[in-house]
Amino acid sequence: MEASALFILRVLATTDFKNLTKIKGGNDLLPAAIASRLAGRIIYDARVVRIEQDATGVRAIVTQNGLQQSLRADAMICTIPFSILRSIEIHPHFTSLKHQAMEQLRYAPVVKVAFQTKSRYWQKQGLSGFAEMDHSAEIWNPSWDRPGERGILQFYQEGERALRLDRMGEDERLNFAASFVGRVFPGLQADPERSISYSWQHNEWARGAYSELRPGQMFAFSPALVSREGRIHFAGEHTSAEPGWMQGALASGFRAAKEVNEILAYTG
Numbered sequence: 001m002e003a004s005a006l007f008i009l010r011v012l013a014t015t016d017f018k019n020l021t022k023i024k025g026g027n028d029l030l031p032a033a034i035a036s037r038l039a040g041r042i043i044y045d046a047r048v049v050r051i052e053q054d055a056t057g058v059r060a061i062v063t064q065n066g067l068q069q070s071l072r073a074d075a076m077i078c079t080i081p082f083s084i085l086r087s088i089e090i091h092p093h094f095t096s097l098k099h100q101a102m103e104q105l106r107y108a109p110v111v112k113v114a115f116q117t118k119s120r121y122w123q124k125q126g127l128s129g130f131a132e133m134d135h136s137a138e139i140w141n142p143s144w145d146r147p148g149e150r151g152i153l154q155f156y157q158e159g160e161r162a163l164r165l166d167r168m169g170e171d172e173r174l175n176f177a178a179s180f181v182g183r184v185f186p187g188l189q190a191d192p193e194r195s196i197s198y199s200w201q202h203n204e205w206a207r208g209a210y211s212e213l214r215p216g217q218m219f220a221f222s223p224a225l226v227s228r229e230g231r232i233h234f235a236g237e238h239t240s241a242e243p244g245w246m247q248g249a250l251a252s253g254f255r256a257a258k259e260v261n262e263i264l265a266y267t268g
């Protein structure tokens with residue numbers, strides 16, 4: 001798959017790959033902490049199907065349990081990935097460049113396959129359980145700092161091959177991934193009952209993993225990804241200088257919230 005060289009250079013320049021950090025206890029703790037601060041103000045399982053704005057306000061039309069409701073506000077921060085936003089009705093239409101960016105922004109295809117093993121046999125071979133492979137694939141060992149005998153080896157496939165995995169049935173996908181993992185860490189005897197695959201392309205709330213700009217799009221789309229459309233402000237990893245990272249999504253949220261505060265301060 002073709003990504004913009006400038007886009008890749010920016011990723012390399014803004015990411016300290018030697019000092020990556022993680023949330024102790026699991027990434028879920030972050031949204032859970034945000035949710036507890038916003039208790040009672042979050043509407044779950046509500047799908048935005050239409051966004052409207054006029055001179056007086058902005059509205060999100062949402063469906064929940066088969067019922068439709070309209071939520072009105074002075075301003076909106078839209079964090080829906082463009083892979084989904086492009087299928088939502090928007091009235092009036094976005095300006096031409098925003099519309100083009102929304103339609104054409106590509107999302108990297110990713111499939112993960114996780115194998116549970118009875119033991120962490122690779123450690124006896126002096127191996128870490130992590131590997132970077134050809135064809136945009138990696139192997140991760142998410143059990144490295146977890147207690148217990150059992151282990152997990154996780155195959156992480158991005159790009160064209162992820163799309164190939166998408167076209168396979170679950171058993172074929174597990175076998176395909178096992179053949180790669182077994183080549184790097186010989187002796188893989190995964191329990192098929194405790195092995196699982198996941199495709200972000202099949203997730204109806206995502207339709208892809210994370211945004212990835214094609215050649216020419218850094219120049220053509222960067223301002224349009226971020227710019228507001230009237231009362232609608234945009235946040236999310238795809239609007240940040242660190243796309244594909246939680247950090248980028250968080251920073252974009254601060255930026256959009258600041259934008260809204262400034263605009264509302266002007267307009268009262």
Ligand SMILES: Cc1cc2nc3c(=O)[nH]c(=O)nc-3n(C[C@H](O)[C@H](O)[C@H](O)COP(=O)(O)OP(=O)(O)OC[C@H]3O[C@@H](n4cnc5c(N)ncnc54)[C@H](O)[C@@H]3O)c2cc1C
Pocket residue numbers: 046047048049079080081084088110200204205206208209210235236237238243244245246247248249
């Ligand atoms: C395989 C994979 C590995 C990753 N690894 C890392 C990593 O190691 N470190 C790291 O920092 N980041 C990683 N990321 C990236 C990180 O997960 C994202 O950058 C971050 O979650 C983006 O946040 P966001 O709010 O922009 O989008 P999302 O988290 O995708 O949030 C968008 C929200 O919009 C909702 N939504 C979609 N459609 C609608 C609709 N119609 N109506 C209402 N709501 C809707 C979705 O349900 C979702 O909750 C990874 C991502 C993937 C896919």
